[in-house]
Amino acid sequence: MSNKRTLAVLVENKPGVLDRVSSMFRRRGFNIDSLTVGRTENSELSRMTIVVDGCSKRLESQLRKLINVVSIDDVTSKPNVTRDLALIKVKVNSDTRSEVLQLCEVFRANVVDAATESMIVEVTGAEDKIWAFLENLEPFGILEVVRTGVVAMARGNRAVSTKEYKPRPYRNGSTPQPVFATSNGPFVV
Amino acid sequence: MLLSGAEIILECLIKEGVDVIYGHPGGAILPTYDAMTRYPQIHHVLCRHEQGASHMADGYARATGKVGVAIATSGPGATNLVTGIATAMMDSSPMVCITGQVPTGAIGSDAFQECDVTGVTLPVTKHNYLVTDVNELAYTIKEAFFLARSGRPGPVLVDVPKDVQNAKCEFHYPEALVSLPGYQKLPPPTEEELTAAAELVRQAKRPVILAGQGVILSGAGRIVREFAEKTDTPIAFTLLGKGGVPEEHPLSLGMMGMHGTGQANAAIQEADLLLAFGMRFDDRVTGNIKTYAQKAKKLHIDIDASELNKNVKVDLGIVGDLRTVVEALTPRVEETKRPEWWSTLKSWIQDTKDRCIGEREVEDKLLAAHVIQDIFKFTRGEAIIVTDVGQHQMWEAQYYPHERPRTLLTSGGLGTMGFGMPAAIGASMGLKSSNVWAIVGDGGFQMTLCELATAMQERVPIKICIINNGFLGMVRQWQEMFFDKRYHATPMLSPNFTKLAEAYEIPAKRVTARAQINETLSWAEQHTDGPVLVEFAVEQHDIVYPMVPAGADLDKMIRRPAMSQV
Numbered sequence: 001m002s003n004k005r006t007l008a009v010l011v012e013n014k015p016g017v018l019d020r021v022s023s024m025f026r027r028r029g030f031n032i033d034s035l036t037v038g039r040t041e042n043s044e045l046s047r048m049t050i051v052v053d054g055c056s057k058r059l060e061s062q063l064r065k066l067i068n069v070v071s072i073d074d075v076t077s078k079p080n081v082t083r084d085l086a087l088i089k090v091k092v093n094s095d096t097r098s099e100v101l102q103l104c105e106v107f108r109a110n111v112v113d114a115a116t117e118s119m120i121v122e123v124t125g126a127e128d129k130i131w132a133f134l135e136n137l138e139p140f141g142i143l144e145v146v147r148t149g150v151v152a153m154a155r156g157n158r159a160v161s162t163k164e165y166k167p168r169p170y171r172n173g174s175t176p177q178p179v180f181a182t183s184n185g186p187f188v189v
Numbered sequence: 190m191l192l193s194g195a196e197i198i199l200e201c202l203i204k205e206g207v208d209v210i211y212g213h214p215g216g217a218i219l220p221t222y223d224a225m226t227r228y229p230q231i232h233h234v235l236c237r238h239e240q241g242a243s244h245m246a247d248g249y250a251r252a253t254g255k256v257g258v259a260i261a262t263s264g265p266g267a268t269n270l271v272t273g274i275a276t277a278m279m280d281s282s283p284m285v286c287i288t289g290q291v292p293t294g295a296i297g298s299d300a301f302q303e304c305d306v307t308g309v310t311l312p313v314t315k316h317n318y319l320v321t322d323v324n325e326l327a328y329t330i331k332e333a334f335f336l337a338r339s340g341r342p343g344p345v346l347v348d349v350p351k352d353v354q355n356a357k358c359e360f361h362y363p364e365a366l367v368s369l370p371g372y373q374k375l376p377p378p379t380e381e382e383l384t385a386a387a388e389l390v391r392q393a394k395r396p397v398i399l400a401g402q403g404v405i406l407s408g409a410g411r412i413v414r415e416f417a418e419k420t421d422t423p424i425a426f427t428l429l430g431k432g433g434v435p436e437e438h439p440l441s442l443g444m445m446g447m448h449g450t451g452q453a454n455a456a457i458q459e460a461d462l463l464l465a466f467g468m469r470f471d472d473r474v475t476g477n478i479k480t481y482a483q484k485a486k487k488l489h490i491d492i493d494a495s496e497l498n499k500n501v502k503v504d505l506g507i508v509g510d511l512r513t514v515v516e517a518l519t520p521r522v523e524e525t526k527r528p529e530w531w532s533t534l535k536s537w538i539q540d541t542k543d544r545c546i547g548e549r550e551v552e553d554k555l556l557a558a559h560v561i562q563d564i565f566k567f568t569r570g571e572a573i574i575v576t577d578v579g580q581h582q583m584w585e586a587q588y589y590p591h592e593r594p595r596t597l598l599t600s601g602g603l604g605t606m607g608f609g610m611p612a613a614i615g616a617s618m619g620l621k622s623s624n625v626w627a628i629v630g631d632g633g634f635q636m637t638l639c640e641l642a643t644a645m646q647e648r649v650p651i652k653i654c655i656i657n658n659g660f661l662g663m664v665r666q667w668q669e670m671f672f673d674k675r676y677h678a679t680p681m682l683s684p685n686f687t688k689l690a691e692a693y694e695i696p697a698k699r700v701t702a703r704a705q706i707n708e709t710l711s712w713a714e715q716h717t718d719g720p721v722l723v724e725f726a727v728e729q730h731d732i733v734y735p736m737v738p739a740g741a742d743l744d745k746m747i748r749r750p751a752m753s754q755v
Contacts (some may be wrong), residue, residue, distance in 0.1 A: 002336065015319070025310050040245060061495035067316045067336065070371045165370055 004033060006082060006152045007057035008160055009063065010070040012167075013039070017068045021048065024066060030059050034084075034149035035111035045070065049151045070165060075154045082152040085124045085174040087112070088134065091141030092119055100140055107133045118143055191292060194354040195224035198287060200560045203230055204362045207258050209249070209618055210234070211242040213269075215262025216302060220354035222331040234618070234647055237639035241611040243286065244637065245271020248612030249619035250282045251598045252573060253646050256337050256616060257282070262666070264302030265346070267744045268309060272605060274344045275313040279602025281402065283335050283342035286310075292323050292352040306348050315343030323356040330614075331363050340372070341493045342406065350755045359671040375492065378514045382507050387521040389418060389505060393462035398424040399445065399474075402414030402601075403467010403491060404433030405594040409512035413466060415439065416519045421527045423534055425453035429601045432591030436712070437570075442534070443590075446474040447701030447737045448583040451538035451544075454737065457482050458744040467487040467511045470500040471602070476743035490514050543751040544734070547588055547728050555703055556733060557581055557727045559654045561588040563706040564626065564654065567714075573598065573616055574624045577609030577633030580662035583733045585628055613651045613718050614644050623650035629681045631657040641693045644720040652713050653722040655686055658729045666732050690722040697722040 020039060024140045025032050031050040040047045054061055056074055063069050068171050093100075100119070104111060109123035123133050127150060134142065154160075192200065198221055202210065209232045225233055236242040241263045246257030260359065260377035261270050267288040268645055275286045277595040290503045291300040309318045311534050316336050326349065333345040342747055359509045377387075390396065414434045417424050418529040425445040443450035445457060454476075457463065463485045468474070475481040478500060489496070490511055497506035507514055547562040561584045575598040582599055591597050598616055600608040613627035616705050634655050644651060665679040671728075690697035696716055700709050700723060 016311075019308070023311055058495070058499065061497070063372060064371075065495055066370055067369060070308065092453070 003054040005052055005054070005074060005076045006080070006150065007052070007056065007063075007074050007085045008058070008073040008152060008154070009050060010040070010072075010160060010162060010165075011037075011046050011048060012068040012070060013046045013124045014068055015043055017046070020066050020068060021050075021063070024062055025052075028045075028062055030055070030057075036149040036151055042165055044167045045162045045165055047160075049149070053149050059088040065158075071160060073154065073160050074081050080106050080152055080156060083124055084127050084130050084150050085122065085132070085148045086130050087120055087122055087146050088137060088142060089118055089120050089144035090137050091117060091143055091144075093117065096140050100137070103133070103136050107136075109133065139180050191357040192360040193220065193357050194326050194349060195220040196227070196432050196734050197323070197326050197358075197360050198349065198354070199224055199228040199231060200331065200360055201327055201362060202258065203228065204550040205256065205330075205334045207256070208232060210260050210614065211236055211245040211249075212260030213237075213242060213262070213266060214237050215289065215688075217291055217642075218260065218262035218266070218287075218350060218354075219262075219349045219350075221260070221287070221289070225729075226528075226750045229724045233260075234614075234643065234645050236611070238637065239269030239402040240272050241608065241614075241637050241640040241643060243284070244276065244605075244608050245618075245643075245755045246284050246286070246609035247273055247277045247282050247616035248575060248598055248615030250284055250615075251280075251612070251618035252625075253619040254595065255619070256334055257619075258286045259284065260286070260287045261539075262302065263291055263306070263620055264304045266302075267306040268304055271310060271313065271634055272607075274310055274346065276603045276605040276608060276694070280600065281342050281406065282344070283337040284344040284607075285337050286332075286344060286346040286434045288346060288348050289354070290319065291400040291517050293350045294352070296350065303495075304752070306346065310346050313344070314346050315670075317346040318570060319348045319350075320353055321350065323353050323358045324333060324626065326353065326752045329358060330367070336369075336372070338552055340375070344377045349753050357501045360668035372577075373494075374424075375513075377511050378452040378509050378517055379506050382505070383521055385505050385516055386488055386518055387505065390464070393457075395460045395525070396464060397442070397456045397460040397464040397485075398422050398466060399457070399466045400424050400430040400433045401435070401464050402429035402469025403425045403511045403552065407467065407492070407511040408594075409466070409515055410434050410594055411513055414517055416522070420523065420525050421531070422464065423456055423531075425449070425456065427471070427601070428586055428599060430468060431586065431597045432594045435592045437592065441590075442538070444586050446471075446743075447476070447739070448586065448733050448735065449737075450501060450587075451533060451541045451735060454743045454746060455537050456534060457485070459476060463487045465491070465503070466515065467491060467495040469496045470741075472500070475500065476737045476741055476745075480742040482668070482743075486663055513547045522523070540751070544697070544725075544749045545716065546749065554728045555701060555725060556587050556656065557725070557731060558584045560706060560725045560727065561585050561653070561655060563703070564628070564710065565589045565689050567707060567710045570625065571624065571689065572596070573620065573622060575599070575613035575616055575625060575627045576611050576630040577627075577647045578604045578606045578663075579633060579667065580658070580731070580733050581628055583663075584656075588677055605635035607631075609633060610644070610651075610653060611637050611640045614640060614647070614649045617649050617651045618647070625650075626652045628656065630653045630662060631655055631659065632661040635683065636687075640694060641690070641720070645695055648719040650717045651720050653720060655722065655724045656722050656727055657683060657686065658727050658731065659683070660729060662731070663733070665730075668738075669732065670736070671738065686722065686724040694722050695722055697724070699724045699744065701726045701728060710722055
């Protein structure tokens with residue numbers, strides 16, 4: 001069985017943060033399986049979903065050392081939802097079109113574009129579902145694939161909160177307030 | 190009042206208690222250099238090369254425990270700092286580097302003297318900043334100093350574009366504590382951790398303390414000593430840990446590792462418990478990691494969580510400030526005597542004494558080990574010794590026991606040749622002491638010898654001792670032992686060092702025999718109004734014994750024959 005870990009990482013939304021994270025992975029010899037990053041409900045924070053192969057404790061402690069990393073949540077260890085989205089341009093003709101459409105129905109994929117000799121289908125799901133879908137489309141001729149990479153979230157009421165995060169008071173003259181983050185204990189200095 | 194970015198930088202430095210900065214001017218940092226004329230409280234030391242500036246700031250920091258500051262211009266100025274920054278990073282030395290950058294509008298256009306310095310220094314700084322708004326400058330510098338000196342110390346770089354140095358804004362220095370959401374507070378050790386640790390100590394029959402630089406950085410020397418005395422536990426030191434606890438204490442085994450003492454390495458391999466205090470199991474300390482301390486359980490206490498289980502799997506890891514943890518642990522351990530363990534240790538110690546070359550008569554030859562031993566005796570072990578990297582560094586570690594913390598400054602992690610002399614300048618200025626001795630090799634000295642001019646211009650009273658063996662000695666040693674004596678690219682021609690010193694108007698003498706050492710040292714000691722230089726022309730084909738070949742088992746040491754076998 002694979003030794004993959006999925007980490008939900010909150011980082012400060014600052015220039016170069018992605019560089020800091022990916023450079024640490026490279027120089028410490030960790031392999032990134034997938035890394036996605038996007039804004040959160042708090043515009044000062046971004047959230048990364050990082051899928052890595054093995055040794056997540058060592059990796060976590062290295063990640064935590066980066067000043068811009070606010071919190072780390074290993075969602076692999078708890079019930080979770082993981083999703084990957086793929087756009088697939090597949091070859092079709094009058095004979096195969098209906099068969100492909102049938103497959104889309106089985107995998108709950110949507111056709112988002114159709115042309116004379118091809119169509120683009122959009123499929124969402126856990127990684128293994130995407131692989132299965134791709135395998136099924138293979139005989140028809142896959143022309144192009146793009147995937148977003150995995151995003152993940154732990155199930156249940158407990159949340160990785162961004163609400164308590166306050167940006168550092170860089171602007172001149174304002175007084176910094178102590179900052180608390182809830183998820184992984186105090187980060188107050 | 191409106192201040193320019195340049196003035197804000199200097200105001201911030203003053204607020205942080207900085208009195209001396211090391212640097213080299215250039216186009217992109219000129220506004221800040223111009224502003225220095227209005228801030229005479231800050232003394233700027235003009236270095237001849239930015240690498241020297243970063244080593245001086247590092248030496249200042251290691252000697253005083255305060256944050257050292259280096260300043261340079263954009264592009265080549267900043268890239269020249271990099272070796273010194275990486276050196277400070279590896280050895281956890283607190284440093285703030287301020288670099289000029291091309292104006293914000295020109296960033297990314299390959300402008301003259303432009304370099305992506307935050308990118309270049311990203312892996313070798315604790316954190317770095319590119320400040321694009323003058324309003325953010327004061328807070329950023331406050332944060333930079335805080336990061337440099339807190340937790341596990343390290344270098345922080347602040348890159349300031351020229352237009353930001355010229356832009357003006359209201360200056361308020363934030364007095365409140367900096368809050369960083371992603372920066373971990375160190376929780377005190379838990380009851381469970383302390384109980385488990387005390388139980389490990391209680392069960393141990395053959396424990397060894399591995400004292401690293403953490404002992405010095407957290408000021409834990411006294412409590413570690415108390416812990417060792419209470420539990421009758423021997424102490425082995427890492428290179429950077431030397432002086433954390435007095436090395437001539439009866440419980441001391443001396444240095445561990447590649448050129449460590451026989452007793453320290455044998456004790457580690459035979460131990461049933463390693464107490465790793467503020468050290469990181471570097472490969473030069475462990476030798477072959479697969480055979481390292483197989484019989485021992487490991488208790489590791491470090492301020493940096495990422496060091497636990499990094500190189501060596503530990504049975505119990507406690508993240509925290511070493512002093513706090515050991516202070517909490519000591520009352521929980523029982524007073525113990527370990528006569529059996531010590532009788533084994535004492536036989537190893539005696540064996541080392543038999544092989545020691547310090548007091549051995551050697552005719553017609555000046556040995557580097559003798560030079561170091563005599564410097565130790567002459568300075569009564571009270572000097573601040575700054576070394577370079579190579580054979581002389583290891584001889585220093587073996588023949589100069591240190592009694593106090595921060596009296597040996599050396600590049601351990603990165604092993605940076607050229608570190609010694611500039612770092613000694615920083616140390617001497619930081620301590621305002623004329624008892625700072627730079628012990629350097631002929632190879633490393635020539636990497637940064639341009640700083641002789643800096644030492645002279647600033648009248649820094651350092652004592653420069655060049656251990657000249659006409660070779661890149663440590664590389665030569667490896668060639669002799671592992672490359673069939675093919676001495677390629679290690680014999681080196683050096684200038685006449687005393688004449689070189691003369692060109693800088695630095696008093697200098699050359700020593701060729703052991704009998705001359707003492708009088709020359711006392712001659713050197715009398716010069717307190719500027720640097721002096723002493724060259725020791727030592728035996729060329731000498732080897733640092735003992736040695737654990739790279740990757741070999743720690744107890745498979747190549748040793749010098751015992752006196753009785755000579």
